[in-house]
Amino acid sequence: MLRLLCFFCSFPIFLTLKSGSHSFWMFSIFLKGETPFPEVQTIFLLDDIQIGYYDSNDNKVVHRGVNGPQRTLDLEYVPQFNSGQMRNTASYLIEILNHTNSVHVLQRATGCQLHKNDDIGAFISKDAFNGEAGDVLYYNRQLDTVHSDTVWPGTVVSVCTPLMHRYYYSLCIAILKTSLDEEKNRVLKKMKPRVRLLQKTLPDSSGAKVTCLATGFYPRHFNLTLLRDGQSVSDHQITGGELLPNGDETYQMRKSLEVSAEELQHHHYTCTAEHLSLDNKLDVSLDHEWDSVTTSIVPSVLTAAGLLCLAGVFIFIMWRRTQTGQGSETSLQVITEASKSYSSVLTTGANS
Incomplete structure (x- = not known):
């Protein structure tokens, strides 16, 4: 699962959606060699929420709710078919690339998007082998064309046809629509952020660290700005800013700035949060000008x-x-x- 999550984090572009759009993604990893892990593992994501998990040992797709596994999803044939393809691709790549690793890793991200008013997006598939980026495929449903950026000659992606991916695309969209209907309470929810502006004295200097912390919000699209006297602080002065998941399908973000004692006396620091759950911008100031300690x-x-x-x-x-x-x-x-x-x-x- 850790390998899968690292793979998931390496493809942020797939999860960048416009407001009102939705996506279904299947992130898979195939391991060839002696390891304590299942040969194939797959996670299913609806937008950015994990709704299912599969591994080749149990050979079934298990639904993942907030409180853990709840039921078996009727999707076994999807990862089984994908596993066969990945197994063949891995064997071919080991042969043509002449890799001598004791363990080989093939990763694959496959998914589709559905925009507002059922406007369909592209079907995308991207592979990586032993940590190196590989073939990428885009299927355009409107034009019924397949565009591929081929890195490995002779693989399935390089000889694919629109006929094959009409089926893959239709299957992906069908799963996406069904999952949206079943999980709408989870993916369409709006959770307001809890925002605080904190000040902590730095032990090795006379200055302090000013931190804007926001947590507990959903969906993931979020804008957090740290301001000095009403003006945005430049990004190169700020640490943090990464979007991080909580354990309850919400997110958190923090941005910090180190300032001197003189700056604290002559400047006023605030932070502003913007989110779909908020009617207006949320402005937060320091409650006190001294440390809570x-x-x-x-x-x-x-x-x-x-x-x-x-x-x-x-x-x-x-x-x-x-x-x-x-x-x-x-x-x-x-x-x-x-x-x-x-x-x-x-x-x-x-x-x-």
């Missing part, structure tokens, strides 16, 4: 000081009673006054 220490120190003072008062009372033999009434009065003083200390600490 420092802020939490102040009341604790004052509380400890108050306790020490109160203990000193009680010791003084006991010493006075021993020396003068004063009655309990006077002692009670002194204790009451000491308690009032301690309460005042606590109140001052909380306000600070």
Whole structure:
């Protein structure tokens, strides 16, 4: 699964869709050689959500919901057919490329897109072998033509015909439409981002790191901007900005900027978030101009000081009673006054 996810991340262009568009993708990996993994593994993605998983050991496609496997999908023939093709392609490539690896890896991404008003997109297939990019195929349904960027002569892609891919395209679109109907609550949902602007003092300098963090949003299309005095900070000054998945089918993004103490005093930092779930831009500012760690220490120190003072008062009372033999009434009065003083200390600490 880790290999599959790395392969998935290496093809971000396939998941770049316009608003209102949808896609179905099958990411497969074929392993030839002695490994502890299944020979073939495949994940099925509807847009950017994993809806199924297949491996050649179990030889069945299992639905993947938010809470794990739920049911078997009627798609076994798809990865089985794809596995046969990949097996033949891998054997051919090992022979013509004369690779001496003990383990060979063939990766394949295959998918189609459906735009607004059922406007159909292209059918795309791309291969990679032992970490090197290989053949790419595009099937245009409107023109009924196949365009291929061939790297390996003699492979299936280089001799393909439109007739073959009419079937592949029709099958992909049929799966996409069926999956959209079944999973519409997952892929059409809109989750609002939780956005915070954080400030953390850097231990090795007098400056700080200002971080804009957004998490819990869906879909993935998201714009996060860090601003200085209302102007966007240039990208080369910012670290982060990658879109990262959470474990609940939502996403997160953070952008950070290191600034000096002087910059903190003379500039105002904010961040802005734009997302489909928001009616307007979401502007976030720093709530405080000091570190949360420092802020939490102040009341604790004052509380400890108050306790020490109160203990000193009680010791003084006991010493006075021993020396003068004063009655309990006077002692009670002194204790009451000491308690009032301690309460005042606590109140001052909380306000600070």
